[in-house]
Amino acid sequence: MSVQLTALALFAYYPEMVSKYELEQVTGIDDIFNKVLKQTNNKKYLRKTDDTFGLSEEGFAFFMEKVKPLVDAASQDSQVPNGGEE
Secondary structure, three states, rough: OHHHHHHHHHHHHHHEEHHHHHHHHHHOOOHHHHHHOOOOOOHHHHHEEOEEEEEOOOHHHHHHHHHHHHHHHHHHOOOOOOOOOO
């Protein structure tokens, strides 16, 4: 789930690159570098410069195929029915 949350955050900045510190603030994942960004199986989703990260082409595809449908479904579940009030 952490890689999905990280992909969502990086998509929000896309195509800009962001620091691991900013990603920690946005995602709430402490030590995001070791828990997500450094993991071998996640590296294919990332572009990296010296101190910043962004989505790679494969990461963008991962977001669109795996993460966006979850966000869309959650958004649909939380909408108020027509004419209804919370």
